Amino acid sequence: MKPMTMNITGTTLTILSLSMLFAALTPGAHAATCTPSNVAGNWGYTYTGTLFLPSGPVLLAAVGRYTADADGNLSGTQTRSVAGATAQEVIKGVATLNPDCTSTATVGVYDQSGNLLRTAVIAGVYVNNGKEIRDIFQSLVLPDGTTLPVVITGDAKKQ
Numbered sequence: 001m002k003p004m005t006m007n008i009t010g011t012t013l014t015i016l017s018l019s020m021l022f023a024a025l026t027p028g029a030h031a032a033t034c035t036p037s038n039v040a041g042n043w044g045y046t047y048t049g050t051l052f053l054p055s056g057p058v059l060l061a062a063v064g065r066y067t068a069d070a071d072g073n074l075s076g077t078q079t080r081s082v083a084g085a086t087a088q089e090v091i092k093g094v095a096t097l098n099p100d101c102t103s104t105a106t107v108g109v110y111d112q113s114g115n116l117l118r119t120a121v122i123a124g125v126y127v128n129n130g131k132e133i134r135d136i137f138q139s140l141v142l143p144d145g146t147t148l149p150v151v152i153t154g155d156a157k158k159q
Contacts, residue, residue, distance in 0.1 A: 033129040034097060034098075034100075034101035035097075035130075036071070036072065036097055037070045038130045039068060039130050039133075039158075040068050040070040041067070041158050042066075042159040043065060043066050043068060043158055044064070045062075045063070045064055045078075045135075047152055047153065047154030048060070048061045048153065049137070049151050049152030050150065050151050050152070051082065051140070051150050051152075052150065052151075058083045059083065060081060060152065061081050064076055064091065065078075066091060068095065072095045072096060072097065073093075074094065075090075075092050075093075076091050077089065078091060088112060089112075090109070090110040091107050092108050093106050093107030093108055095124075097126075101126040101127075102124065102125050102126075103125070103126065104123055104124070104138075106122075107119065107120050107122060117142075118140055118143070118148075119140075120140050120141075121137070122137050122138065123135065123138050124136075131157065131158045132157050133156045134153070134154075135156070136153050137152040140152075
């Protein structure tokens with residue numbers, strides 16, 4: 001009688017495991033949380049990291065806000081600190097959103113007069129049903145084409 005109980009238990013566990021696997025793999029099961037219209041809106045963010053200059057590493061941080069529309073356009077403002085020197089900056093860019101909730105944004109950073117200061121390419125992943133995003137800078141390029149090595153990560157939350 002024991003072998004029959006073990007077979008039923010084993011079969012039940014197998015069915016439950018397969019059901020959970022198929023539910024996780026079902027297209028659209030997670031897609032609803034990362035649609036362009038779902039991630040559009042007002043966001044607040046921080047980022048911190050290190051900028052590697054020829055003279056040595058420099059700490060940096062920023063806090064800001066931006067608005068994203070359903071077409072992937074971004075615009076906002078930030079206060080940043082590089083080695084303790086702060087400035088107010090304007091950001092403008094465009095982001096692409098993938099079905100797996102990852103994204104890539106290309107963001108231009110401008111001074112208050114509209115002069116381009118730098119361009120960043122940022123990889124991200126949306127979490128918490130599209131209400132938060134975790135980011136890492138992939139590149140930072142100056143207007144003259146100079147690429148600066150960086151290690152910068154950020155977090156943003158939908159307001």
